[in-house]
Amino acid sequence: MDRLRIQGGRPLNGVIQIGGAKNAALPLMAASLLTDNTLALGNLPHVADIATMIELLVELGVEVSMNGQSTDMSRANRGSEGRLLLLSARNLVSGTAPYDLVRKMRASVLVLGPLLARAGRARVSMPGGCAIGPRPVDLHVAGLRRLGAEISLRDGYIEARAPGGLTGAAIMLPKVSVGATENLMMAACLARGETTITNAACEPEVLDLAHCLIKMGACIEGAGTDSVWVSGVDRLGGAKHKVLPDRIETATYAIAAAITGGTLDLIGTRLDLIRAVADKFRAVGIELTIRENGVRVQHVGNRLEAVNIQTRPYPGFPTDMQAQMMALMTVTEGVSIITENIFENRFMHVTELARMGADISVKGNSAMVRGVSRLRGAPVMATDLRASVSLLLAGLAAEGETVVNRLYHLDRGYERVEEKLAACGAVVERIC
Numbered sequence: 139m140d141r142l143r144i145q146g147g148r149p150l151n152g153v154i155q156i157g158g159a160k161n162a163a164l165p166l167m168a169a170s171l172l173t174d175n176t177l178a179l180g181n182l183p184h185v186a187d188i189a190t191m192i193e194l195l196v197e198l199g200v201e202v203s204m205n206g207q208s209t210d211m212s213r214a215n216r217g218s219e220g221r222l223l224l225l226s227a228r229n230l231v232s233g234t235a236p237y238d239l240v241r242k243m244r245a246s247v248l249v250l251g252p253l254l255a256r257a258g259r260a261r262v263s264m265p266g267g268c269a270i271g272p273r274p275v276d277l278h279v280a281g282l283r284r285l286g287a288e289i290s291l292r293d294g295y296i297e298a299r300a301p302g303g304l305t306g307a308a309i310m311l312p313k314v315s316v317g318a319t320e321n322l323m324m325a326a327c328l329a330r331g332e333t334t335i336t337n338a339a340c341e342p343e344v345l346d347l348a349h350c351l352i353k354m355g356a357c358i359e360g361a362g363t364d365s366v367w368v369s370g371v372d373r374l375g376g377a378k379h380k381v382l383p384d385r386i387e388t389a390t391y392a393i394a395a396a397i398t399g400g401t402l403d404l405i406g407t408r409l410d411l412i413r414a415v416a417d418k419f420r421a422v423g424i425e426l427t428i429r430e431n432g433v434r435v436q437h438v439g440n441r442l443e444a445v446n447i448q449t450r451p452y453p454g455f456p457t458d459m460q461a462q463m464m465a466l467m468t469v470t471e472g473v474s475i476i477t478e479n480i481f482e483n484r485f486m487h488v489t490e491l492a493r494m495g496a497d498i499s500v501k502g503n504s505a506m507v508r509g510v511s512r513l514r515g516a517p518v519m520a521t522d523l524r525a526s527v528s529l530l531l532a533g534l535a536a537e538g539e540t541v542v543n544r545l546y547h548l549d550r551g552y553e554r555v556e557e558k559l560a561a562c563g564a565v566v567e568r569i570c
């Protein structure tokens with residue numbers, strides 16, 4: 139199993155290319171199931187979750203081809219433009235998303251709505267528990283039932299049927315869910331009549347999906363707000379779409395600059411995607427400026443100031459940045475209260491950060507972080523993607539050597555992370 143060895147304490151300076159958003163790419167890839175024409179997606183990140191979604195789509199009968207693959211080390215920090223994935227779901231051969239793939243990646247459940255809308259039936263394994271809490275799919279199921287699907291839960295699978303097609307309906311989500319909003323929006327595109335989704339997720343990735351669906355011929359209004367309206371059409375066609383930049387990767391590297399006292403130019407990304415995070419960064423003492431094709435991040439002043447964080451659905455502070463922000467708070471001046479409101483059990487990084495000398499106490503869904511003057515390197519391990527990268531950030535700031543174990547979590551969502559960091563002065567190597 140791969141590990142990452144980091145010699146910390148060096149400021150990062152240079153340029154980092156931000157890739158396409160994994161969380162936008164996954165539903166966009168699932169949208170290919172809605173049409174028998176080709177969907178061309180550009181700016182695809184090369185991360186393990188994308189490979190898992192490709193595996194799942196191929197299993198369902200989608201023909202997938204990729205070009206512009208950039209694995210050339212000398213190009214590590216330069217443009218990744220031209221990376222194109224072509225998906226053609228002309229001949230679907232299966233309606234089943236098997237346990238082995240859904241277990242690996244919960245976002246596999248995003249094939250449920252499109253498969254059902256296009257083929258009239260779908261069988262998708264229940265994702266089960268995961269490292270950051272139980273993460274049910276009840277909202278996806280209840281919404282599809284509102285659209286007329288007959289759904290039973292059998293042998294660990296969601297079995298959905300809509301022999302006469304789906305019918306538009308008013309759906310009120312009792313809780314904001316990114317995945318349920320995306321699944322229902324995709325299904326509603328091919329339903330008869332109009333659908334409204336209220337209390338919808340407003341995340342930029344939902345809007346990006348809507349933009350692509352509209353290019354494919356869908357009739358959608360209000361995506362990116364909490365009320366989405368879809369008028370069903372008989373069929374969707376192919377389209378060409380460029381995946382929007384990854385806001386979580388952007389904000390993660392911004393913390394890498396701040397925590398090491400360096401300056402990074404993050405290119406291929408947009409400041410407006412990370413407003414809530416940027417507001418907190420400024421309060422901490424991190425300066426963010428818009429540059430051509432990106433954002434410059436630098437640490438101003440002597441020490442960074444502690445701030446309080448509450449995770450919320452977009453446009454609030456994202457849960458996917460909570461662990462990284464906590465790593466930063468471990469070395470700031472003062473006390474920070476970090477409250478996780480989206481997922482249960484998303485503080486697994488706390489005990490590992492404590493092994494590096496952080497002073498953190500947890501009560502319920504809040505953590506109190508008292509800044510220390512220095513972290514010390516240690517062997518650490520995490521059980522989810524964002525927790526892993528928070529340990530990497532802590533390792534960059536720490537004195538001495540840190541080894542981050544179980545790197546496959548990091549590889550699920552960060553592309554060539556060690557190459558990008560090393561090109562900016564980090565002493566970091568992957569141990570296979």
Ligand code: UD1
Pocket residue numbers: 160161162164244245272273274275276277278279313314315316317318339343456457458480481482
């Ligand atoms: C997506 C993101 C993930 C991010 C999360 C919250 C993708 C591929 N993943 O995950 O990185 O952390 O949004 O921003 O885009 N819930 C239910 N019932 C459901 C569905 C969700 O109770 O049927 C709950 C979840 O347990 C959680 C909350 O709703 O407490 C939000 O989850 P949701 O927005 O659905 O997360 P995902 O779409 O899985």
